[in-house]
Amino acid sequence: MISVVLVAAGKGTRMGPNVDKLFLELRGRPVVAHTWARFDAIPSIGELILVVRSDMEAAFAELAGRYAFSKPYRIVPGGRERQDSVWNGLEAVSSNAEIVAIHDAARPCTTVSAIEATIAAARETGAAVTGHPLTDTIKESADGRLIGRTLDRSKLWAVQTPQAFRLEVIRRALRTVKERGLQVTDDTAACELIGQPVRLVQCLDPNPKVTRPEDLAQIGELLGRMNAAR
Secondary structure (H helix, E strand, O other): OEEEEEEEOOOOHHHOOOOOHHHOEEOOEEHHHHHHHHHHOOOOEEEEEEEEOHHHHHHHHHHHHHHOOOOOEEEEEOOOOHHHHHHHHHHHOOOOOOEEEEEEOOOOOOOHHHHHHHHHHHHHHOEEEEEEEOOOOOEEOOOOOOOOEEOOHHHOEEEEEEEEEEHHHHHHHHHHHHHHOOOOOOHHHHHHHOOOOOEEEEOOOOOOOOOOOOHHHHHHHHHHHHHHOO
16 A cells, blocks of 8 residues: 655744744645645555644644545644654554655645656655756855855756655664664655665656745646646
């Protein structure tokens, strides 16, 4: 079975005080409802685990009823750091899950083709992540003021979510992170610690994340185009 962990426990501080970005409305629905619906519509996915802040559990349960999502789901509390939230989500997946896809709930525009390709690559390799090669020239700076050096962009990728794994692989990787007292910015970094190969899956379509207020117009327009294309 394929399980999905939607990570929705962040505070979203860059949106401003007292703003929960996941419940901002775009095209008549909260951001997270678009994301949830995207995964709910994929036949091969068996369940969704939503990792949320403890004070938002009732709001997510209400959302499920309002939009009548069809797949089984569970709502679990998040942790102190993102990796702790992901761990909580992994602990809640069904015992017969083989593959788990981990996705930022604030990315509502991810295409079905990107999701399915990442899951397929994880089934083959053990771990996979969607992303795209960098096209901008990338500079490194030690102090944020002066350029230290230019990096070879031909070897650099910007990775996003979904990130998909065989369940035993990501559990072992994140357990290693916990045992070493480390922090990682994404789940594939945990796989690097245990020497697990991670397949890169090129995402040809925009897959932005709602982070700042200025993101909303772009993502709303993109959602409109995606809905019109159905």
